[in-house]
Amino acid sequence: MSARLAGERRRRWVASIDRLLLAVGVLVAFAVPLLRPTQLPLFVTPAQPVEQVAVVGKGSAPVCFATTPFAGEVRVRLWLRREGLGSPRTEVHRGVRVAISARARDGALVGTRLARIALTSVARRVDLPLTAPPGTTAVCIAGGGRARAAVLGQGGTPTSEVRRASARPLLADLGALVDRIANGSLHPVAEVLGSWVVVLPFAAFVLAIAWVVRLLRRGRQLALRTVAGSCAALGFAHALVWASLVPPFQVPDEQVHYHYAAYLAQHGLGPPPSGRFADRGSPQQSATMEVLRTGSVAFNPRGKPPWQGIDDALERAERLPNRMAAVRTNASSQPPLFYATLAPAALLFDDVLPQLLAMRLVDAAWMGALAALAALFFAALAPRALRAALIVGTATALFPLAAFIGGGVNPDVALTATTMLALVAGLRFLECPTVGRGVTFAAAAAAPPLVKLTGLALVPGFVAIVAVFAAQRARSLSGRQRSAVAASIAITALLAFCAYAAWADASGRPLLPAAVSSSVGTAGGTATTPPVKLREFASYAWQFYLPRLPFQQDLIPGQPWRSVWLDGLAGRFGYLDYSLPGGVAVVLAVFLLGLVIAALRGATALVRSRGWTLLCDPVAGVVGAAALCALGVLFTVAWSDYNSLRTGGVPFRQARYLLPLLPLVVLVAAAARRGLAARYRGIAATVVLFACGLWSGAAIVTTVGRYYL
Known part of the structure; x- marks a missing residue:
């Protein structure tokens, strides 16, 4: 009895540590940036310093920019170079004088300061101080001497920033930051709810984490329905936070997926797979994207969405059809199932931004379903480990890349969720093959190919489940x-x-989309394209996912296994234009390596104890099916990239394409739990929860800095 009480006391102590570290991980990720001194940006142009847009000097008119009201001591950042590209690159002109001024509402230039700058013909970033009186509407720069300086920018817009001169903790400017996020990402709802539109998703996220922390204390008293519901709520809330932070149309291909769903809602059919190509479907969508500077922000790490002063422009855009x-x-060649779930959201509103936000909420629900299904899949593999299932579901819900995609309009999370659903249904069917479970499995297996074309690569795995049924369970x-x-x-x-x-x-x-038929049709070669060499493709696929071997020809520049897949899964967001620090990828690699080692240990012990009888277990059939699904996805992504480059297309390399491998990770986690000694499982769970909380918080903070600081 004393040993039993000691074990129960130890279990409660470990659960308390788990709860504490999960909360600490999230709090540290958010609290440290809020307390760090920051020079709050007041204005940032999305223009890149790629061309000369103006010249300041004797006889030239002042160049004005930053048409946003501000006041106080600020630092103005510009990109300048000496005019005249014919001069030697190393020659420095120390006599270039410029005058920086604030323009008042009446147009007068006030607070002028002169500065002497050393410039060459190479672009240089220049920081200039300025005192802006109340009522300042713009910043102007003019020449202060004979020498002339070229102002750099893009498309006639100078590359410029205006920041507060003094740094102070971001917590002091939290109100301004929240208003900025509301206006930059959730403008339609911000007009009604104000700053609460940003506070509410974060509050829901915190409450969901608090509920999961509370559940971790229950241990054996957990119910499967409670575990699944809690993971679903956490996944939905996490994706909701990303939906509120990421500006409209800054999730990969979001504009074309929005067009597909809106077209389906309006016409009842999918968009045509042939004809005129465009990435904007209506005049209102095009005008809205112009107002939001979508093209200037995407692929541009310096680009920021407009934070204020766009009400009138958006009003004019909303008057367009x-x-x-x-x-x-x-996206026109994609199947319709995912977009059919978004179409009702498009029918609720008439304008672009409300429709987009409603669609993001539906995709966030897909993220919640994915987290719940991950917990259910683990629970089906280990029925007595509901606490471990809760941890797996929580880790899935806190996966930053999945939450980023789930917070936008993109079918990758829905594809992963339906893949997980099919494997869960397949396992239940193999355990008890009835007509009802057979229908459920067949319907679930039909869903991934109807969500995205990549789902066709999963069909061999689902067919394998039917083959296992025919060979054993029947x-x-x-x-x-x-x-x-x-x-x-x-x-x-x-x-x-x-x-x-x-x-x-x-x-x-x-029936067979053009994207698939053309990929298959060019395998034998055409008049302009050589036929596929299987040996070359095998080497290409190896280098696509793994380090190149010494005897292999270098077919892919760089190291995709690190720069694309590992760094991408660790956290690369937007249009691949910002990411978490490189150390996160190293930690993720170490974690995955430890997970695989523990899984191999658990699988070896299971084989030794069960022997050949293990092959008759339904779990073995699902493991084989998941492995076939994973191989199908890996082959499809590698073939798409290889065939695209072979035919003169663009690379097909984004980490989100590997999200359907998540069910295989759940299987590995189940094997790893078996491979860990009971006394180490609590420590492993603590490390996983702390790391996931810190990972999620760091990704959210990085996103805030990318778009709003």
């Missing part, structure tokens, strides 16, 4: 039962195929 045109986009049924189960699976799959075929015919598109 928002009827989606029948144009071809990058023996326990009578002939009539076997026929009923097989018929239910076949009829459900056939109905899904017929529904898609009818929709494709009504939409005027082929």
Whole structure:
């Protein structure tokens, strides 16, 4: 009895440490940046310093920019160079004088300060002090001597920044920062709710974390429904935070996925897979993206969305029609299931930004479903480890890359969730093959190919589950039962195929999308494209995911396994234009290595204890199916990249394409738990929770700095 009480006391102590470290991880990630002294930016132009846009000097008019009201001591940052590119690059002209001034509301230049700057023909970043009186509406720069300086920028806009001269903790400017986020990302709702539109998602996220922390204390008293619901709430709240932070159309390909969903809502059919190509479907969408500087912010680490002064421009954009045109986009060849879930959100509103925000909420629900399904999958693999299932679901919900994609309009999280659902349904079907479970599995297996074309790569894995049933589990049924189960699976799959075929015919598109048929059709070569060399592709695929071996020809510049996949999964967001520090990728690599080692140890022990009888276990069939799904995804992504470059296209390399491998990670986690001694499981759970909380918080803080600081 004393040993039992000691074990219970130890379990509660470990649970208390888990709760404490999860909360500490999140608090540290948020509190440290808020207390760090920061020069708050008051204005940042998205222009890059790539060309000369103006000249200041004797006889030239002042150049004005930063048309945002501000006052006080500020620092003005510009990119200048000496005019006259014919001069030697190393020659320094120390006599270039410039005058920096603040323009009042009446147009008068006040607070002028002169500065002498050493310039060459190479662009130089210059910081100039300025005292801006109340009512300042712009900053102007003019020449202060004979020498002339070229102002750099892009498209006629000078590259410039205006920041507070003195640094102070960001916590002191938290109110201004919240207003900035509300106006920059959630403008339609901010007009009604004000700053609360930013506070509410963060409050929901904190409450969801607090609820999970409370559940960790229960241990064996947990219920599966409670675990799944808590993980779903945390995943939804996390994605909701990202939806409130990331500016509109700054999630990869969000504009074309929005167009597809809005077109489906308006016409009842998918957009045409051929015809005129465009990435904007309506005049209102095009005008809204121009007002929000979408093109200048994307791919530009310096680019910031407009924080204020866009009300009138957005009002004018909303007067334009928002009827989606029948144009071809990058997403036109995709199947309709994901967009069908977004279409009701598009029907609720008429304007672009409210529609986009409603669609983001639906995609956040997909993120919640993914976290819940990860917990359910783990619980199905280890029914007595509900606390571990809660930790796996929490880690999935706090995965920054998945939450970033789930906070936008993009089908990758939905594809991962439906893949997880199909494997959970497949495991339940193999455990107890009934007609109802067969129908559920067939319907779930039909979902990924109807969400995204990449889902076709998962079909061999789902077919493997049916093969395992036919080879092993069907023996326990009578002939009539076997026929009923097989018929239910076949009829459900056939109905899904017929529904898609009818929709494709009504939409005027082929059953096999052009993206797939063209990829297969060029494998044998064309008049301008050489045929595929299998040995070359095998080497290419190896270098695509793994370090290049010494005897291999260098087919891919750099190291994609590190720069694309590891760094991308660790945290690369936006249009791949900002990321977490490189040390995060190292920590992730160490964690994955430890997870694999523990999983191998657990799998080895299981094989030794069960022997050949393990092959008859339903879990073994699902492991094989998940492995086939993973191989299918890896092959498809590598082939798409190889074929695209071979035919003169662009690379196909983004870490989000590997999100469907997440079910395999859950399987590895289940094996790793078995491989860890019981006394180390609590420590491992503590480390995972602390790291995930810190990881999520760091990614959110980095995103705030990317777009609003």
